[in-house]
Amino acid sequence: MSWNAEAARFATSGNGRAIPRSAVPELSPGELLGAISEAARAGLRVASFFGMADPDPEAVGLVVVLADDRHARLHLGRTRVQGAAFESLTPACPQVHLFEREIAEQFGLRADGHPWFKPVRYHRSQRPGHQAFAGVDGQAPVIGVTDFYRVEGDEIHEVAVGPVHAGIIEPGHFRFQCHGENVFHLEISLGYQHRGVENAMLGGPGQRSIHHAETLAGDTSVGHATAYCQVVEALARFQVTPRAQVLRGIALELERLANHVGDLGALASDVAFQPTAAYCGRLRGEFLNLTATLCGSRFGRGMIRPGGVGFDLDPGVVRDLLARLFEAERDTTNAVELLWNSPSVMARFEETGPLSSELAESLGLVGPAARACGLPRDVRHDHPSGIFRFAHLPVSTWSTGDVFARAYVRWLEVQRSIDFVREQLGSLPPGDVRSSLGALAPDQIAVALAEGWRGELCHAALTDGAGRFERYKIVDPSFHNWTGLALALRGQQISDFPLCNKSFNLSYCGHDL
Amino acid sequence: MIDLIRARLQQGYRTMAYPDGPPPALPERFRGRPTIDASKCPDGCARCAEACPTRAIDLSDGPRIDLGRCIFCTDCVNACPEAALAYSGDHRLAVRERADLLAAPDRELELAAALQGRLRQLFGRSLKLRQVSAGGCNACELDVNVLNTVGWDLSRFGIQFVASPRHADGLLITGAISQNMRLALRKTYDAVPEPKLVIAVGACAISGGPYLDHPEVANGVEGELPIDLYIPGCPPHPLTILDGLLRLLGRLAP
Numbered sequence: 001m002s003w004n005a006e007a008a009r010f011a012t013s014g015n016g017r018a019i020p021r022s023a024v025p026e027l028s029p030g031e032l033l034g035a036i037s038e039a040a041r042a043g044l045r046v047a048s049f050f051g052m053a054d055p056d057p058e059a060v061g062l063v064v065v066l067a068d069d070r071h072a073r074l075h076l077g078r079t080r081v082q083g084a085a086f087e088s089l090t091p092a093c094p095q096v097h098l099f100e101r102e103i104a105e106q107f108g109l110r111a112d113g114h115p116w117f118k119p120v121r122y123h124r125s126q127r128p129g130h131q132a133f134a135g136v137d138g139q140a141p142v143i144g145v146t147d148f149y150r151v152e153g154d155e156i157h158e159v160a161v162g163p164v165h166a167g168i169i170e171p172g173h174f175r176f177q178c179h180g181e182n183v184f185h186l187e188i189s190l191g192y193q194h195r196g197v198e199n200a201m202l203g204g205p206g207q208r209s210i211h212h213a214e215t216l217a218g219d220t221s222v223g224h225a226t227a228y229c230q231v232v233e234a235l236a237r238f239q240v241t242p243r244a245q246v247l248r249g250i251a252l253e254l255e256r257l258a259n260h261v262g263d264l265g266a267l268a269s270d271v272a273f274q275p276t277a278a279y280c281g282r283l284r285g286e287f288l289n290l291t292a293t294l295c296g297s298r299f300g301r302g303m304i305r306p307g308g309v310g311f312d313l314d315p316g317v318v319r320d321l322l323a324r325l326f327e328a329e330r331d332t333t334n335a336v337e338l339l340w341n342s343p344s345v346m347a348r349f350e351e352t353g354p355l356s357s358e359l360a361e362s363l364g365l366v367g368p369a370a371r372a373c374g375l376p377r378d379v380r381h382d383h384p385s386g387i388f389r390f391a392h393l394p395v396s397t398w399s400t401g402d403v404f405a406r407a408y409v410r411w412l413e414v415q416r417s418i419d420f421v422r423e424q425l426g427s428l429p430p431g432d433v434r435s436s437l438g439a440l441a442p443d444q445i446a447v448a449l450a451e452g453w454r455g456e457l458c459h460a461a462l463t464d465g466a467g468r469f470e471r472y473k474i475v476d477p478s479f480h481n482w483t484g485l486a487l488a489l490r491g492q493q494i495s496d497f498p499l500c501n502k503s504f505n506l507s508y509c510g511h512d513l
Numbered sequence: 514m515i516d517l518i519r520a521r522l523q524q525g526y527r528t529m530a531y532p533d534g535p536p537p538a539l540p541e542r543f544r545g546r547p548t549i550d551a552s553k554c555p556d557g558c559a560r561c562a563e564a565c566p567t568r569a570i571d572l573s574d575g576p577r578i579d580l581g582r583c584i585f586c587t588d589c590v591n592a593c594p595e596a597a598l599a600y601s602g603d604h605r606l607a608v609r610e611r612a613d614l615l616a617a618p619d620r621e622l623e624l625a626a627a628l629q630g631r632l633r634q635l636f637g638r639s640l641k642l643r644q645v646s647a648g649g650c651n652a653c654e655l656d657v658n659v660l661n662t663v664g665w666d667l668s669r670f671g672i673q674f675v676a677s678p679r680h681a682d683g684l685l686i687t688g689a690i691s692q693n694m695r696l697a698l699r700k701t702y703d704a705v706p707e708p709k710l711v712i713a714v715g716a717c718a719i720s721g722g723p724y725l726d727h728p729e730v731a732n733g734v735e736g737e738l739p740i741d742l743y744i745p746g747c748p749p750h751p752l753t754i755l756d757g758l759l760r761l762l763g764r765l766a767p
Binding site: 121122123140143163164166167168169170171191192193194195196197199200207208211212215216217218219221275278279281282284285289292293294295296297298299301302310311331334335338341507508509512 | 516517520521523524527539540541542543544564565566567584585586587588600643644645646647648649650651652653654655656657658659661662663664674676677678688689691692693694697701722723724727728729730747748750751
């Protein structure tokens with residue numbers, strides 16, 4: 001039986017669109033889960049899968065957003081589950097594994113049969129009387145205390161790292177099962193950065209909503225703010241001006257540039273290749289300063305706003321940006337090419353931390369980590385919105401799925417993003433850049449995807465009868481990809497962990513919300 | 514090998530002269546210390562205070578902006594009908610006391626005074642810091658990290674980030690202190706030998722930032738640990754952070 005959205009009774013929508021909630025028929029739990037499984041077999045991806053509070057305290061609503069990359073379509077489905085548990089889909093469809101754990105944690109709805117049923121962020125469920133992970137006296141479970149997978153044997157040793165890490169970096173816990181240098185298994189346990197952002201969005205949009213969007217993952221302010229604004233604009237039936245669309249695209253690509261250049265330097269640093277590490281350390285700052293010239297903030301805060309953008313460019317500033325972009329490109333090329341021409345670097349990068357494309361696909365990986373395994377998935381190409389409907393960046397892929405591939409895909413993207421920014425700066429359409437929005441439509445479901453520099457991020461909002469957020473679900477690309485890092489370490493040398501970690505460079509706070 | 518030398522010649526020497534020269538130029542739109550021209554305020558107008566997402570503006574005793582709560586966004590500036598609010602280009606924001614962040618906008622800030630006596634002797638030329646990231650967004654961490662790149666070169670001041678609290682003279686803390694990090698932060702602090710310093714960087718660490726009053730966080734370091742230096746911002750520019758650290762060590766003229 002092949003996947004057919006209509007036959008499965010899923011509503012069809014698209015990136016940056018809002019449809020009535022009533023257009024998404026309610027299925028039985030079995031029907032919904034079966035349909036997701038069919039869709040995954042047909043090559044669709046689960047972009048988001050989440051619970052929501054139901055008027056009946058004994059029930060939980062479930063909503064799924066499936067992405068059909070080939071046809072630039074999103075399919076929305078929903079169900080209601082009564083009681084304490086549902087039957088886990090993970091054994092049949094691994095890419096939902098972390099979504100199911102999250103649903104269990106947030107709503108106290110157990111995923112029976114889930115092969116890896118553990119907490120995600122170590123907080124209490126919001127459904128009174130229902131806790132999937134036991135804490136003491138109804139409290140949340142103690143963070144970092146869970147049933148870590150262990151390998152038994154005289155020669156096995158366990159290495160535990162974090163939450164506080166040696167460098168200037170976010171907290172997380174890594175538990176290695178090692179045999180000498182060889183890693184049998186790495187388990188990653190997060191939740192330390194949990195700030196309760198999804199809860200804070202309820203009842204919004206509020207004064208803090210855009211600021212929460214900008215600080216979900218502080219290095220992806222433009223990416224997350226873009227998706228948030230697209231959700232709000234879809235709900236307000238508002239289209240931003242062409243000039244604002246171009247400026248948003250420029251801001252998004254500058255964010256990608258700063259982070260990719262920084263990562264290439266950090267990868268060099270992790271293999272003790274000082275030249276590229278030193279040069280890229282500085283050059284990342286040059287790209288951040290381009291963003292700061294645009295909007296006053298190196299991280300793009302204040303740039304993306306509902307209704308358009310917060311800052312405009314005049315011809316003098318454009319000329320200055322183009323000149324500095326030219327210099328940054330020349331210096332970055334000079335710095336990065338050293339990597340590929342250095343046998344000692346390539347020996348460390350190649351065949352380290354490999355992931356197969358089959359594994360990447362079954363896990364639902366996104367972004368450069370997925371593209372490095374040969375999966376050509378990129379929201380700018382597959383579900384284009386804004387300027388990306390008119391200006392196409394080639395999708396950058398490599399096939400080996402190792403540290404080298406993840407580094408080289410970044411380099412390809414740097415080159416392509418520079419070309420894009422240069423082209424767009426040189427052809428800004430005239431017009432305004434920001435208008436105020438009207439009220440948000442009631443009883444809608446809106447979804448927006450954006451290709452953040454780590455990969456696809458997904459914001460989904462359901463409004464109530466007054467047009468306020470009844471549920472706001474955020475999926476950072478790291479939510480999909482942390483598992484990829486864990487599996488990439490299997491059979492690797494533990495001393496290559498920092499290098500593999502840096503080759504993914506995932507967000508702890510983006511995962512923890 | 515020759516390529517490496519050629520590349521180095523092209524990349525050039527980049528460590529800035531500051532503080533022995535002027536600070537690096539900041540972009541025109543840089544949001545430094547916010548200013549309010551109270552003479553422009555219409556009677557009874559409270560638009561800026563109402564617009565502020567972190568309730569950083571207090572109008573009860575002349576308009577004041579709590580720099581520890583300010584996330585340096587543009588909401589107040591955009592809300593003001595008389596253009597009374599504006600951001601200056603002044604990057605100098607670091608102070609020693611929380612109350613100093615509530616200064617009236619037309620007054621000079623009581624910028625951080627240097628450590629004195631024994632602490633100055635111990636740390637003035639060699640300050641080792643352990644960074645703890647606890648419930649923020651990672652932007653502060655990134656702009657702290659930048660200080661280790663060649664342009665800024667923090668190590669030339671004897672300031673270094675170390676891998677263990679046992680090797681450290683103090684903590685540099687970012688984030689609103691999530692409930693999930695409280696124990697780890699406490700253990701890390703306890704593991705630092707005396708005498709020790711605590712530096713709170715960013716709105717989250719000082720007051721909770723955008724997560725103010727979220728039950729999932731503890732509204733910053735205040736009340737958890739004694740704080741020796743406050744560096745406001747969201748995130749503070751690397752220059753603001755460096756300025757704060759150098760003031761603490763007495764390496765900058767007041």
